[in-house]
Amino acid sequence: MSAKRPTMEQWQRAYSLAAEVYALAPWKWMPETAYLGFTDPKGASPHFISILGRLGEHFAIAVYRRVEDLFSLLDELAAQDANPEVILKVSQLQLSFEDRDYLTPEDRRIIKALKLSFRGRHAWPCFRSLLPGHFPWQVNSEELSMLTLALEHVLDLAPRFKDDKKELERLIDQGLKENVFLMRIPLSQDVNDEWQENMVRIIRPAEPEIIPELDEKLLEHTKRLPIAESKFEVDIRLIPDPVQERSGERPFFPFMLLAVEQASGFIVGHEVMRPKPTRDAVYQRAAGEMLRILAKQEERPEKIYVRTEKMASLLRSLCEKLDIQLVVHPFLPQVGKAFESLVRFTARR
Secondary structure (H helix, E strand, O other): OOOOOOOHHHHHHHHHHHHHHHHHOHHHOOOOOOOEEEEOOOOOOEEEEEEEOOOOOOEEEEEEOOHHHHHHHHHHHHOOOOOHHHHHHOOEEEEEEEOHHHOOHHHHHHHHHOOOOOOOOOOEEEEEEEOOOEOOEEOOHHHHHHHHHHHHHHHHHHHHHOOOHHHHHHHHHHHHHHOEEEEEEEOOOOOOOOEEEEEEEOOOOOOOOOOOOOOHHHHHHHHOOOEOOOEEEEEEEEOOOOEOOOOOOOOEOOEEEEEEEOOOOOEEEEEEEOOOOOOHHHHHHHHHHHHHHHHOOOOEOOEEEEOOHHHHHHHHHHHHHOOOEEEEOOOOHHHHHHHHHHHHHHHHO
C-alpha cells in the first residue's frame, strides 16, 4: 500500500462517519462475531468487518483486510487460552473511540484543523493501522479510504439487526459454523453506486508453504536421541512490550517461541524473535529454533502439542523428520503459565 497521507477532505468524511457510528452505538446489539463482508470496488479481495464493544471495554470498528486475516483471527479466538494480545497478531484497520489522553499530537492536530470537538470518555475517534507484531500506527490514504467505506456499510447494515435477534443469530451461526458471510458486492467501480448482497461461502485459503531452515548436523544429532514418553507444549506468543529501534520508526512487538514439559511445567527452552521485515520472519525461524531447543535435550519427546493449525504447519516437517507425534489442542495450560512467568520476570529487569 501507498504511504501517501490522507487529505483533509478524507479526514472530514471519516470523522463525520465516525460521529454517526458513535451515535448509532451498534456494539449495543452487535456481537464481535457477527462478521460483515464487502468487496472494495477497486479490488477483488473480500474485506470483513467486526463491531467491537459488546463487553463495554473497547468500542471500535475493525476491518480485516484479507480472507487470511479473518481466518487467522477465528483460529486464535478458537484457542481456549487466547489472550487480549490476539488483536496485535491480526492485520486490520480500526476506528476506535478513546479517551482524549490516548490521542497523539497528530490526531489532535487533525481534529483541531477540522474544527471538531468531542466530549467524554470513549468519545474521541482514533483511526489506526494494525500489522501483526507491530505497534498501532497512523493510517495512510488508502487505508483510510477502506476504513471509511467500511463505516458506511456498518451504518447501512447494523440497524437491520437491532430488533431481529433471530436473523442476527443466523448471521453469527452461518459465519462461525459454515464460513458463510453476508457480503456486499459493488455493481460497478463507483463507491456511490448500488451494492448487491448475498450470503457467500468463503473458502479458507491454504497456508502458504514455509520451507524450514534446518541445521543438518543438529538434525542428525537430534535423530539419534532416544524417544521418551515425555510430552512438550510448544507455542509462539507475542510479548506485549513494544520495541522501537530508531526514532520515528514504527515500534514492533517481539515474539517468543516457548517449549514446556507438559507433566512438570518445566521450561525446556525459549527464543525471542523479531517480526521484521514482517511476521513471516518469525514463522521462517520457528522450526530451526525448535530444533536447537530439542538438540540440547538428552531425549526426544514422544509428542508435541500446539494450539493452532498454523503452528502445526510450522513444525510438521520437523516433527516428521524426528518421528515426533504432532497434536493440535486448543488449550495448553503449561505453556500459558510459563509465558506469563517469563513476561513478569522480563518486566522486572
